[in-house]
Amino acid sequence: MSGLTILTLFVLAAFVGVEVVSKVSSTLHTPLMSGANAIHGIILVGAILVTAHATSPVLIALGGLATLLATVNLVGGFVVTDRMLEMFSGGRRRPAEEPVGSDAR
Amino acid sequence: MNVLPAGVADVLYLAAAVCFILALKGLSSPRSARRGNLVGALGAAVAVVTVLLSTDFAGANLAVVLGAVGVGSAVAVPAARRVKMTDMPQLVAIFNGVGGGAAAVVGIIELAEWSGAAPTATATSATAFAILVGATSLLGSLLTFLKLQGTMTSRPVVVPAAGPLMVLALVAGVGVGVAVAVTGNVWLGVVLLVLGLGLGALLVLPVGGADVPIVISLLNAFTGLTVAASGWAMSNTLLLVAGTLVGASGTILTLAMATAMGRSVTGILFGALRGGSTAG
Known part of the structure; x- marks a missing residue:
């Protein structure tokens, strides 16, 4: 990929990132942070790619370490976010607590 | 295993990136939040299966990867x-820290594999950024964990001459980072990693307990940018897009959290250094 293509992707993704969370309600700050945290665990793909090509034992060991750490970030991140939201929706399911569709604009 | 053609893999990476956008969108609204998180997990699963099926593994490296993923x-x-x-915020901090650490280690491995013959100067620059900021996120996040856990004091800790030390570490970080970008030397990369750890400590130690969640959010955005830089260095669009999404949304979220608590981000980070206390 050319540098300019990468820069274009970077700028466009930054705008999308700002746009999708711009209307978040303050009750969702922590789950949203946790969900975003899980998403950057996708560095696992990078860790797997560098480990795949490694030939010296030291680099293979470091690659295994990076893969392990990234897996903890990715898998743990999504599981803990789900648990947060499970409790969240449990408390919210009381009837008429929040008008249905208030956030569906 | 290399059973997926590169073109198919790229389309699947694009699908994963779309899942991540939908996940963040879903997480912004109470009714769709849980579904949004599951869509994100689905995207991650697609991406990991894709990389396993579209990459040539040398020797027994596939077994190493599968073992590490299993453990x-x-x-x-x-x-x-x-x-x-009540302990969830510090667990998120740990997960964030190990993600930053993984990105920093990936950067070191890249420098070693290129061994001075990097594809472009942009690639080594992005790698230097990933090592420095990834290490900052790693130690910073571990310290926020210790503060929230009560293992260390939650009061602001100001080491003597913290301000000048911070400036010195930043200047050294940028200087060594430029050296890594120019030479691609792996040992300079290790020095950069250590400087990043120092920066993480200097950044988080002066922050008081009540402000720690905001700093976790900031370090989360840092790790996002680190992953984006890794994607830049490896020419991997999924890492680039996913990392940038988290970097941008994490920055907005940090500002929103600070506003909701009536605090300013610069006040939180540098308040204790200037003599004013940070809440805690």
């Missing part, structure tokens, strides 16, 4: 399932 999952799932509601 990582075996550690992370019970930790995330059993954690108490």
Whole structure:
């Protein structure tokens, strides 16, 4: 990929990132942070790619370490976010607590 | 295993990136939040299966990768399932820190594999950024964990001459970072990693307990940018897009959290250095 293509992707993704969370309600700050945290665990793909090509034992060991750490970030991140939201929706399911569709604009 | 053609893999990476956008969108609204998180997990699963099926593995490296993924999952799932509601923020901090650490280690491995013959100067620059900021996120996040856990004091800790030290570490970080970008030397990369750890400590130590969640959010955005830089260095669009999404949304979220608590981000980070206390 050319540098300019990468820069274009970077700028466009930054705008999308700002746009999708711009209307978040303050009750969702922590789950949203946790969900975003899980998403950057996708560095696992990078860790797997560098480990795949490694030939010296030291680099293979470091690659295994990076893969392990990234897996903890990715898998743990999504599981803990789900648990947060499970409790969240449990408390919210009381009837008429929040008008249905208030956030569906 | 290399059974997926590169073109198919790229389309699947694009699908994963779309899942991540939908996940963040879903997480912004109470009714769709849980579904949004599941869409994100689906995207991650697609991406990991794709990389496993579209990459040539040397020697027994596939076994190393599968073993590491297995052990990582075996550690992370019970930790995330059993954690108490009140302890969730520090667990998120740990997960964020190890993600930053993984990105920094990936950067070191890249420098070693290129061994001075990097594809472009842009690639080594992005790698230097990933090593420095990834290490900052790693130690910074571990310290926020210790503060929230009560293992260390939650009061602001100001080491003597913290301000000048911070400036010195930043200047050294940028200087060594430029040296890594120019030479691609792996040992300079290790020095950069250590400087990043120092920066993480200097950044988080002066922050008071009540402000720690905001700093976790900021370090989360840092790790996002680190992953974006890794994607830049490896010419991997999924890492680039996913990392940038988290970097941008994490920055907005940090500002929103600070506003909701009536605090300013610069006040939180540098208040204790200027003599004013940070809440805690």
